[in-house]
Structure formats: C-alpha cells, structure tokens
Amino acid sequence: MYLPPQFDAKERSQALDIMRAHPLASLISVDDAGLPFVSHLPLHLEERGDTLVLLGHCAKANPHWHYLHTRPQAVVAFMGPQAYMSPKVYPDLVRVPTWNYLAVHCTVQATLLDGPQAKDQVLKQLIDDHDPAYASQWRALAPDYQQKMLSAITAFELHVLALQCKVKLNQHRPESHARMHAIYAAGNAEERALADWMIRLGLDLPAPELPS
DSSP, X not given: OOOOGGGBOOOHXXXXXXXXXXXXXXXXXXXXXXXXXXXXXXXXXXXXXXXEEEEXXXXXXXXXXXXXXXXXXXXXEEEEEEEEEOGGGSSSSSOOOEEEEEEEEEEEEEEEEOSHHHHHHHHHHXXXXXXXXXXXXXXXXXXXXXXXXXXXXXXXXXXXXXXXXXXESOTTOGGGHHHHHHHHHTSOHHHHHHHHHHHHTTOOOOOOOOOO
C-alpha cells in the first residue's frame, strides 16, 4: 500500500494489536481470470517465535481455497478504526479534509490444512477468540454433525512473509492535534479509538488541566 514515512508504524506490536482487535480481514488472491478475488474472513493470529501465522477457513463452496492452492502467495488486509477529519481542526482556513485510519497489510504464503482434526483445531482457536462459552456446546454436538460441518469447510495457515502497518493520524500536522483529539474523544466508537491511538503515539496534545 501507499505508505508515506510519517504514517509508517515501525513497531510490530502496533500491527499485532490492530490485527487482534479487528480480526475480520480481507483475504486477496488472484483468480483464474487474473483478477483480484476477495474473501472477508475472521483470522486467528499466532506468534511462533519470530514467525506470524494466520489461521482461518472458508466454505468449500468458496473457490478461494482453490486459488490459495494454485497460487499460494496472497495478501491479507486488516482495517482498524477509521473516521473523517474535518479541516476545522486547523487554526487557519486554507486546508482540506481528509480521512484518518489504521490498516495492516500482510503478504502471506498459504498452506491448506487437510483432515478433520486440523480443521477442528482451527475452529477451536476461532471459538476461543470470539465465543469461548460455545466451546463446550461444539464438543457436545453429535459426531456425525461435526463431521458434516467440517467437511463443508477448507482450513488454511497463512505464513506472513512481509508486514506493513499504516497509522494515519495527521502526525505531520501538529497544529491540528489538540482540536482533532477533542473532536474524536467526544465522537463515536471509531473516533474514540483514534483518540486513544493519538495518545498511544505520543502526539503533541495539551496537558490536562489540574483541578484548582
């Protein structure tokens, strides 16, 4: 992606936090016609030493697994919080609006996982991420029903080969930071998340007023 240096988040921990907080990713492959093919899938992030691996699955009816098999390199995009930024954050009027956002792109190498046990392990990781209380219900389902569900999906591992993290919060315009933070902090959930990231990045915000 286009990544100006002022928005390049070089701390790996920032990328991992975005990926874990916003697990619904866009998996992008090339289809048989040479066009991008996109599936929107929740992915589980694992750290295996210095290696990052994403676990997921798609419906067997979804041709994406075939594209991963024939062309294993793909791109995964995670979208973090995002919001409009009005030019009223600036002290002068000769400005234009923009959009602030956090995003992570991964170049990955895919490996398909065969067999019900491997698929079951992927499902258990995703259940543990999003609905741990459901785990006992899944285990209590009839074995033939479990097999039917597992046979309807294709699971995969995506080994991360390269990672880009873009944190676009107007870092290069310090004159906007105080007003921008005040607007975002009073806004919706996406805007409040961006306000928290402004603090995390240590942007030049005014010190809070102490009670007299």
